[in-house]
Amino acid sequence: MLVHSRKGKLATWALFLVLFLPLFALPLLVILAASFSAHWSGAFPSGFTTGHYEAATRGESLTALTTSLVTAVSASLLALAVGSWAALAAASLKNGGKRVLDTLFMLPVAVPSVVVGLAVLVAFSKPPMILNGTRWIVILAHTILVTAFAYQSVSAAIVRLDPAYEQAAASLGARPSYVLWKVKLPLLLPSLNAAAGLCFALSMGELSATMMLYPPDWLPLPVQIYAATDRGSLFTGAAVAVVLMAATLLVLFGVSRVRTRASYR
C-alpha cells in the first residue's frame, strides 16, 4: 500500500527483519539455547545437556514453581472478584462517581510496584494485622498489583456490552439479580477469562514487590531466577526462566481455549 515497487518492499522487509529479529526474537531464543547448553564461552553455546532442567524441576525450584502457581492463581481469582465487582458497580454510577472509581482502581498501575511492596511491608508488619513473614503478604501484594488490570479489562468489556440484551430481559420481567446472573455475566464471560489470563501472567512474572516482602519459605519463580543468576549460575537461571515462560504460556493457552467455548453461548 505504502511501498509499491518490488525492490522497495524487499528493502522495507529486510529493515524490519534487521530490527525485529535481534531485538525481540533473539533474547527468547538465547534463553532457550542457554538452558540446554553446558558451556557458553565462545560465539555459540556448546555441549547439549538437559541437566539444568533436572536442577530446575526438583528441590527448591520445583517448590518455587508451585509457589508461583498458587500465588498467581489465588491473586488472579481475588483480583478478578474485586475488580469485576468494582467495575460493575462503577458502570451503574453517574459520571462523577465512575470517574472516582476509575481513578482509585487504576492508581496501583501508576504507583511503582516496589513502593506497593514497601507500603504493604510497612502497614502489615505491625498489629493489628501482622502478615509479614507469611505467604499471605506476597499474595496480598500481587492481588493489589493485578486488580487494576482486572478492573480495566472488565470495565472496557462492560462499555462494549449491547444494552439491548439486559433491557429485553428486564422488559420481560427479570429481576435485576436475574439479569446480572443469567444475561450480563455470561456475556462478560469471555472478557472475564481474558482478564484472568492477564492477571495470571502478570502475577507469574512479578518481581519488584515480591523482592520487598517474600518470606524465606515462599519464594516464587522470579525470585528463584534472580537468586540463581546472582550467584552466577546463569544456565540454571535460564532453565528456570524457560519453565516460567512455559508455565505462563500453557495457562494462557488453556484460558484462551475456555474463552472460545464460552463465546459460543
Place this chain on the structure above:
Amino acid sequence: MASATLTVRAGKDKPPPKTPGWIWALPPVALLALFFLYPLALVVQQSVQPDTGGTSLQPYSDVFASEAFREALGTTVWLAVGATAGCLVLGFALALIIAFVPFPGGRAVARFIDVFLSFPSFLITLALLFIYGTKGMANGMWTDATGAAEGPFQFLTTPWGVLLAEITYFTPFVMRPLLAAFSQIDTAQLEVASSLGAKPGRIVRRVILPEALPALAAGGSLVLVMCLNEFGIVLFTGAKGVTTLPMLVYSKAILESDYPAACVVAVVNVAISVGLYGLYRVVSRRVGA
C-alpha cells in the same frame, strides 16, 4: 463472589431504587482503602514521622542533600525519557511496516508481540547477559575473529545496558495501540495520496502521522511511567553504577533497613509517577484513545 455480584447489579436498576448505586461500590472501595490506600498513607506518614518519634522534615532534607539520591533521580529521568523516545521511534517504524507494507507472517508477528507482553521484563536482561555479557555471544564472536583477549561490548553494566533492555521490553507496548490505530486508517486515503504523486515519506508525515498521534501520545506516556517504575531490569543488570529511584527504595529498605529514607524516596517516586500517569489519563481521554 456469586451472591456478591448479584447484589451489585441489583443496585443499578431504576424501579424502586431502595439502595442507591454507590452503596454497591463501597465494599471494593473499602478493600482497596484498607489494603492499598492505607499502606500508602502510612508510607507518607513514616517519611515525616519516623518510628523514633517526632515530626520533622529532617529525613527529606537529608535525602535531598545526599549525592546518591540526586544521581538516582537524574538516572531515572534520563533513562525513562531516553527509553520512551527509543520505543516511540522503533515502535512507530515497526508498526508502520506491519500495517502498511504487509508481508506473509505479519499476523504471526502481531501474535508474537502479544506473547512477548506476557513475559516479565527481567528476562530481557537475562538474555542480554548471554548476548552482550563479558563471556557472551557478541564478545565471543569478536575474540574468535580477532584473537583479542577481550571483546568490545562492555556496556551491559552501564546505563546503556538498561536503556537497551528497556527499549526492547517496552516497544511492544507502543506497537499495540499503534497497530489498533493504523487498522482504523482508510487505505483509500493512502492510495489517493500516492496516485497524486506523494512519496512514501510524505504520506507517512502528512496522512499517517496525524492519525497516529493520539495512539503515540497514549502509548508514549504509558511507557514513560512504566520506565520510571521499572525495577526488574535494573536489578538483573546488577550494576552498582546504575541506581534508579525504585532501586534506591529497595536498597534503602531491604539492604540498609533505613525505612524513613526509603519512604522519602518512595514518596518522591510516587509523586513523579502518579503526576505523569494523571497526565496520561488526561491526554488519552482528550484524544479519545
